[in-house]
Amino acid sequence: MLIATDLDPATAPSPGRARYVLLVVVLLLAGAFVGNLLHRQFLSASWHALEQSCVTGMEQSPGSRSPEQVVAEVGQRLQCLAPAEHLRAMVALGGTVLLIVLGLVLMQLLPYRLFRRAEPVRPASVEWQRRAKEAVRSMGGRTTPVVMWGSFTLREPFTVRYLRRTRIVLPPGVVNLPEAQASAILRHETAHVVAGDVNLVWLTRGVWWALPPVLLLPVVTGAIEGVVSDSKTVSQMLGQPFWFEYVARAAVLLLLAALISFFVLRSREHEADLRSVHGMSAAPLQALLSRWPDQPMSRWRQLTSIHPSFIHRLTVLGSRDLITHARFIEGAAVGLLAAMTLQASGFVVIPGLTGTPLAAYSLLAGPLLAGILLAIGWGTALWRAVLSSRPANHPAINRGALLGLPAGIALGLLMDLSWTGTTTSGPFGGWSMLVTVPLVVGGAGGLSVALASLWATRRTTAYTARWNWLLIAVVNAVLFTGALWISQVAAQLQSLSDSWLYAYVVGGMSGGEGWLRSAAVALIGISALAWAWSRRRLSLIAIGVLASAVAMAGRWLLPSTVDPANPGQLAQLDWWAAVAAGTGCLLTVLAVRGAAGLGQALAVAPFATVLTAAVGLFRYTHPWGVVEIYLTRPLPLLALTLLAVALPAALLHTRARPESRLLSPLFAVVFTAPVIMLIMLTIGALVW
Amino acid sequence: MILRRSSAPALASIDPDAADLSRAVVEGCYPAELDLFDAILAKFEADPDGLLEPDRLRAPVGMGVDIALLTPYVLAAATFLSVGLAEKLADNAIDSLGQSIRDRLARRLAARRGRRGKAASEPTVESEPALTVAEMDEIKMIITIHLSGRGADPAVARDVAECVTKTLLSGKSGC
Numbered sequence: 001m002l003i004a005t006d007l008d009p010a011t012a013p014s015p016g017r018a019r020y021v022l023l024v025v026v027l028l029l030a031g032a033f034v035g036n037l038l039h040r041q042f043l044s045a046s047w048h049a050l051e052q053s054c055v056t057g058m059e060q061s062p063g064s065r066s067p068e069q070v071v072a073e074v075g076q077r078l079q080c081l082a083p084a085e086h087l088r089a090m091v092a093l094g095g096t097v098l099l100i101v102l103g104l105v106l107m108q109l110l111p112y113r114l115f116r117r118a119e120p121v122r123p124a125s126v127e128w129q130r131r132a133k134e135a136v137r138s139m140g141g142r143t144t145p146v147v148m149w150g151s152f153t154l155r156e157p158f159t160v161r162y163l164r165r166t167r168i169v170l171p172p173g174v175v176n177l178p179e180a181q182a183s184a185i186l187r188h189e190t191a192h193v194v195a196g197d198v199n200l201v202w203l204t205r206g207v208w209w210a211l212p213p214v215l216l217l218p219v220v221t222g223a224i225e226g227v228v229s230d231s232k233t234v235s236q237m238l239g240q241p242f243w244f245e246y247v248a249r250a251a252v253l254l255l256l257a258a259l260i261s262f263f264v265l266r267s268r269e270h271e272a273d274l275r276s277v278h279g280m281s282a283a284p285l286q287a288l289l290s291r292w293p294d295q296p297m298s299r300w301r302q303l304t305s306i307h308p309s310f311i312h313r314l315t316v317l318g319s320r321d322l323i324t325h326a327r328f329i330e331g332a333a334v335g336l337l338a339a340m341t342l343q344a345s346g347f348v349v350i351p352g353l354t355g356t357p358l359a360a361y362s363l364l365a366g367p368l369l370a371g372i373l374l375a376i377g378w379g380t381a382l383w384r385a386v387l388s389s390r391p392a393n394h395p396a397i398n399r400g401a402l403l404g405l406p407a408g409i410a411l412g413l414l415m416d417l418s419w420t421g422t423t424t425s426g427p428f429g430g431w432s433m434l435v436t437v438p439l440v441v442g443g444a445g446g447l448s449v450a451l452a453s454l455w456a457t458r459r460t461t462a463y464t465a466r467w468n469w470l471l472i473a474v475v476n477a478v479l480f481t482g483a484l485w486i487s488q489v490a491a492q493l494q495s496l497s498d499s500w501l502y503a504y505v506v507g508g509m510s511g512g513e514g515w516l517r518s519a520a521v522a523l524i525g526i527s528a529l530a531w532a533w534s535r536r537r538l539s540l541i542a543i544g545v546l547a548s549a550v551a552m553a554g555r556w557l558l559p560s561t562v563d564p565a566n567p568g569q570l571a572q573l574d575w576w577a578a579v580a581a582g583t584g585c586l587l588t589v590l591a592v593r594g595a596a597g598l599g600q601a602l603a604v605a606p607f608a609t610v611l612t613a614a615v616g617l618f619r620y621t622h623p624w625g626v627v628e629i630y631l632t633r634p635l636p637l638l639a640l641t642l643l644a645v646a647l648p649a650a651l652l653h654t655r656a657r658p659e660s661r662l663l664s665p666l667f668a669v670v671f672t673a674p675v676i677m678l679i680m681l682t683i684g685a686l687v688w
Numbered sequence: 689m690i691l692r693r694s695s696a697p698a699l700a701s702i703d704p705d706a707a708d709l710s711r712a713v714v715e716g717c718y719p720a721e722l723d724l725f726d727a728i729l730a731k732f733e734a735d736p737d738g739l740l741e742p743d744r745l746r747a748p749v750g751m752g753v754d755i756a757l758l759t760p761y762v763l764a765a766a767t768f769l770s771v772g773l774a775e776k777l778a779d780n781a782i783d784s785l786g787q788s789i790r791d792r793l794a795r796r797l798a799a800r801r802g803r804r805g806k807a808a809s810e811p812t813v814e815s816e817p818a819l820t821v822a823e824m825d826e827i828k829m830i831i832t833i834h835l836s837g838r839g840a841d842p843a844v845a846r847d848v849a850e851c852v853t854k855t856l857l858s859g860k861s862g863c
Binding site: 158175192291306308 | 718731739754758760
C-alpha cells in the first residue's frame with residue numbers, strides 16, 4: 001500500500017527542473033522548424049519531383065481498388081518517398097543541432113563573461129571551501145564548487161560554471177555578516193549547484209541567445225536567393241504574408257521564452273531556499289532576507305525579475321513547501337510550452353520514421369515528449385500541492401490552477417512557431433484543436449488531482465519515498481500522453497468530418513490500434529490504483545453492479561435500430577451498453593461527492609464497464625476469441641469520456657456531507673437509466 | 689541642495705585625516721573588513737565613484753541579496769567631512785551645519801592628526817563641551833544623506849553615519 005507524505009526536497013521531484021527542460025526543448029524544436037524551412041527553400045524541388053514520380057507510379061494501377069489495395073499503395077508510396085523524407089528529417093534535425101552547438105558554446109561564454117565582470121576575484125580561505133564541501137555533502141550533491149571572493153564592487157553572490165568547474169563568487173561584504181547568515185548564503189548557492197540549476201540555467205540562456213540568429217537564417221537565405229535569382233526579387237521572396245507571420249511568431253516565442261525563464265528562475269530560488277534549510281533551522285536565512293524591505297515594483301519589473309520578492313520568499317520559507325508551484329500562471333506557462341512541442345517534434349520524427357517499421361508510432365512522438373514533460377513539470381506540482389495541503393482533504397488546488405493548463409495549451413497552439421501559415425485557417429485546417437486538446441488535457445490534470453487526493457486520504461506516514469515519486473511521474477505521464485494523443489486524433493477527425501460526435505465516437509473507439517490497446521491497459525492500471533487508494537469500496541462495488549445491471553437491462557429490453565443479423569453491430573451495442581454503465585457510475589459519484597467523486601469514478605466506472613462487457617461475452621459460444629476486442633473498444637471510449645468531462649467535473653464543489661450507503665447505489669440506477677435510453681435511441685448513428 | 693547626488697573628485701591620495709578616521713571607524717565598527725582596508729583605500733583613491741557604484745550583474749543563479757562592503761562608504765563619509773570642513777568644495781552640505789559645530793568637528797579631526805604625532809601643537813579637545821544629541825543627530829543626518837546620494841542603502845548609510853560620528857567625536861576606535 002502506498003502511503004504518504006511529507007515533502008522532502010531530496011526525494012520529491014522538482015517541477016522547476018522539468019520546466020527548464022521543457023523550455024529548452026521548445027527552443028530547440030524551433031531550430032527543427034528552421035531546418036524544415038531551409039529544406040523547403042533549397043530542397044523542395046527534388047522532394048516534389050520524387051513525390052510526383054511516386055504518385056505517378058500509383059496512378060498507373062488500373063481499375064477500381066479495394067481498401068486493402070489503397071492501404072498497400074499508400075504504404076508503397078511512403079516507402080518510395082522515404083529517402084526524401086529522411087533527408088527532410090535530417091535537415092530539420094540539423095537546425096536543432098546547430099542550435100545545440102551554438103547554445104553549448106554560449107553556455108560556456110555567458111557565465112565566463114559574468115565571472116569576468118566580478119573580477120578581480122581571489123579564492124576564499126580553506127575554511128570556506130570546507131564549508132561548501134560540507135554543504136554539498138549534507139544536501140546529497142556530488143559537485144563541490146570553488147568558493148571565491150569577488151571584486152570590492154560586487155554585492156550579489158552568484159554561481160557560474162564553465163570549463164567544467166563550478167564557482168561560487170561571494171561579495172566581500174559577506175565578511176560583515178554573522179557567521180550563520182554567511183553560511184546561509186553559501187548554502188543557498190550550494191543548493192543551486194546540487195539542484196543542477198547552474199547547468200540548466202546557463203543552457204537555457206545559451207540556447208535562447210543562440211536562437212535569434214538561427215531564426216533569422218531562413219530570412220537571410222531567402223533574401224540572398226532573391227538577390228542572386230533572375231526570376232525573383234528580394235521583395236517577392238520575403239514580401240509574402242508567411243514571412244511576416246514567421247517573424248511575429250518568432251518574436252512572440254522569444255518573448256514568452258524569456259518571461260517563462262524568469263518565472264522558472266524565481267521558482268528555483270524558492271526551491272534553493274527550501275533545500276538549503278532542509279533539516280535545519282531557517283532562522284539565519286530568514287534573518288538575512290528580512291534585512292531588506294521590499295520595494296514596490298511595476299508589473300513589468302515583477303515579470304522580468306530574476307528573484308522573488310523577499311516577503312514571498314519568507315512566506316515560502318515559513319510554510320516550508322512550495323505549494324505555489326501549482327497556480328494558474330504555472331499551469332498556463334507549462335501548458336503553453338507543452339503545446340509548442342506537439343507539432344514541432346513531428347518535423348524530425350514523422351519524416352524520419354517514414355518507411356520504417358516504427359512509422360505507425362510517429363504520431364505518438366509529440367504527445368509522448370509533451371506528456372512526459374507535462375507529467376514532471378505540472379503533474380508532480382499538482383501532487384505536491386495536494387499532498388502538502390494541511391489539513392488533509394483541504395482543497396489544495398484552486399480552480400485557477402486547473403484552468404491554467406488548458407488556457408496555456410490553447411495559447412501555445414495559437415502562438416506556436418511551427419503553425420506559421422495557419423493563422424487564417426487554424427491548426428490542421430480548423431479550430432477544433434483549440435477546443436479539443438485543451439479540454440481533454442485539462443481533464444488529464446483534473447484526473448491527476450483526483451488520484452492525488454485519493455492517495456492523500458490514505459497517508460499514514462510522513463515520508464514519500466523516491467520510488468513513489470517515480471510511480472506518480474509514470475501515472476501522470478500516462479494521463480497526459482494519452483490525453484494529448486487522443487485529443488489530437490479527435491481534433492483531426494472533427495476537422496475532417498465537421499462532426500463532434502464522429503470525432504468522439506471514432507476517436508474513442510477506433511483511434512488506431514495503438515490507442516485502443518494502450519488506453520485499455522492504462523485505464524485498467526489507473527483504475528486499480530484508484531481502487532487501492534479508495535475508501536468505502538463496498539459502496540463503490542454496489543454502484544458499479546447496479547449501473548451495470550441497468551445498462552444490460554436497457555441493452556436487452558429497449559428497442560433499437562441495430563440490425564439483429566449484423567454481428568458487428570450487435571457487438572457494438574454491447575460495447576455501448578458497457579460505456580453507458582461506466583458513464584452512469586461517473587455521473588453517480590459526481591452527483592454524490594462533487595469534484596471529490598472524480599477519483600472514485602476512476603475506480604468504479606472502468607469496473608462497471610468491464611463487468612457489462614463481460615456479461616455481453618455470454619452471447620458467444622467461444623468468448624475467449626473476442627475478449628480482447630470487448631476490452632479494447634468500450635474502455636478507450638470510456639477513457640475519452642472521462643478525459644472530456646474531468647475538467648468541468650474537477651471544477652465542481654466537493655460535497656462535504658457524508659454520503660448515504662443506500663442512496664448512492666440508488667443514484668446509479670437513476671443516472672445510468674437515461675444514459676442507456678439515450679444510447680438505445682441514437683444507436684443507429686453510433687454504430688457502423 | 690544637500691539632497692542632490694554629489695560626486696567626490698578622484699584624488700591621487702585621500703586626505704590623511706580622512707584615511708585615519710576611516711581606519712579607526714573600520715577597526716571599531718567593521719573589524720572583519722580591516723584586512724581589506726589598504727586595498728580598498730587604494731581602489732578608492734584611484735576611482736571613488738567606481739568603487740561606490742555597485743555592479744548590477746543580474747546573475748541568473750544568484751541569491752538576490754545586496755551585500756555591500758562598508759569601508760567604501762566609510763571612506764566616502766570621512767572624505768566628505770574632511771573636504772567639507774576644509775571648505776574645499778563650494779556647495780558642500782557641511783555648510784548647513786552651524787559654525788560652532790563645524791569648528792568642533794574640524795578640531796576633532798585635527799586632534800586625531802595630533803595623536804598621529806604629526807602636529808603636536810594642535811589644541812586638545814578634551815576640555816571642549818560635548819556635542820548635544822541634537823547636534824550629533826544633525827551631523828549623522830548630513831552624512832546619511834550624503835551616503836544615500838552616493839548609492840548606499842538607507843540602513844547602511846545610517847549605520848555608517850552613526851559609526852563615523854561616534855568615532856570622530858569620541859576620538860577612539862569603536863562604535
